[in-house]
Amino acid sequence: MESVLITGAAGHVGFALTQKFFHEGWRVFATCLPKDRMPAFTEFAEHSQGRVRMFDLDITDAQNIASVATTLKNEPIDVLFNVAGLTVQSDIVFGQTDYDLWDKHFAINTKGPMRMCEAFAPHVIASKRKVMMTISSRMGAKPNYGFVGYRATKSAVSQVMFQVGLALKDKGVIAAACHPGWVRTKNNDNKGSLSPEQSAAMLYNVVVNLTPEDNFKFFDPDGTTLPLVTQQTQPKPYAMT
Numbered sequence: 001m002e003s004v005l006i007t008g009a010a011g012h013v014g015f016a017l018t019q020k021f022f023h024e025g026w027r028v029f030a031t032c033l034p035k036d037r038m039p040a041f042t043e044f045a046e047h048s049q050g051r052v053r054m055f056d057l058d059i060t061d062a063q064n065i066a067s068v069a070t071t072l073k074n075e076p077i078d079v080l081f082n083v084a085g086l087t088v089q090s091d092i093v094f095g096q097t098d099y100d101l102w103d104k105h106f107a108i109n110t111k112g113p114m115r116m117c118e119a120f121a122p123h124v125i126a127s128k129r130k131v132m133m134t135i136s137s138r139m140g141a142k143p144n145y146g147f148v149g150y151r152a153t154k155s156a157v158s159q160v161m162f163q164v165g166l167a168l169k170d171k172g173v174i175a176a177a178c179h180p181g182w183v184r185t186k187n188n189d190n191k192g193s194l195s196p197e198q199s200a201a202m203l204y205n206v207v208v209n210l211t212p213e214d215n216f217k218f219f220d221p222d223g224t225t226l227p228l229v230t231q232q233t234q235p236k237p238y239a240m241t
């Protein structure tokens with residue numbers, strides 16, 4: 001049976017992915033912050049006949065990651081799916097950048113996935129599919145106003161996946177990044193165009209159709225590839241202090 005490890009598995013997209021992979025017959029290592037173990041998530045795992053195993057995992061905590069990697073040391077992991085992320089609107093006034101918030105974005109959105117790829121490389125290399133996928137965002141590829149910490153760290157994580165792909169190419173690993181679509185969550189006041197379930201179904205298709213030629217690529221949820229930086233003709237101007 002194939003297996004997937006998902007970070008942020010109790011979040012909107014993370015939980016939908018957990019359910020999608022489970023319903024497709026996979027084993028799921030569903031990891032999340034301890035405070036995120038909400039009843040629906042826990043109940044789902046408890047009724048999975050052991051196919052969904054929950055782990056408390058903070059992707060900014062190296063010791064926590066190492067401990068889960070050790071617990072799973074004999075488990076091949078076909079897909080490492082880095083879903084956990086931080087989205088906070090910030091820095092809309094040039095000259096008043098909140099650097100502490102930027103550091104937090106960087107720790108979660110950029111270094112977290114890198115830490116996960118390094119720690120779980122042996123598990124992924126030992127599997128059949130050998131896929132490492134990280135959810136980035138189109139906002140990291142599109143020059144526009146605001147969300148500086150978020151945009152910069154999502155842009156950077158696409159570069160991280162490129163580096164991972166280069167490092168592990170000879171071991172057969174396929175490392176890629178993806179945009180989940182504009183998904184209805186608390187972060188966008190439920191204004192997105194896709195439900196978490198629709199996004200998860202599309203991302204599942206992207207992952208199961210990856211081939212070695214897809215190493216380093218950045219995917220839209222419909223499976224088309226995106227450039228790492230796009231042009232926007234009329235980005236909104238910045239407010240100044």
Ligand SMILES: NC(=O)c1ccc[n+]([C@@H]2O[C@H](COP(=O)([O-])OP(=O)(O)OC[C@H]3O[C@@H](n4cnc5c(N)ncnc54)[C@H](OP(=O)(O)O)[C@@H]3O)[C@@H](O)[C@H]2O)c1
Pocket residue numbers: 007008009010011012013014032033035036057058059060083084085086087108135136137138179180181182183184185187188192
């Ligand atoms: N929704 C969209 O339209 C959209 C668009 C582009 C990209 N994305 C990306 O898609 C991914 C999933 O986001 P979502 O929309 O499903 O939002 P979400 O529900 O907020 O999911 C993100 C999850 O990551 C968790 N998390 C935060 N810090 C963590 C840490 N240090 N360790 C482990 N888990 C941590 C969050 O926990 P807490 O809630 O407790 O902080 C949350 O459960 C994110 O990477 C996001 O940036 C979303």
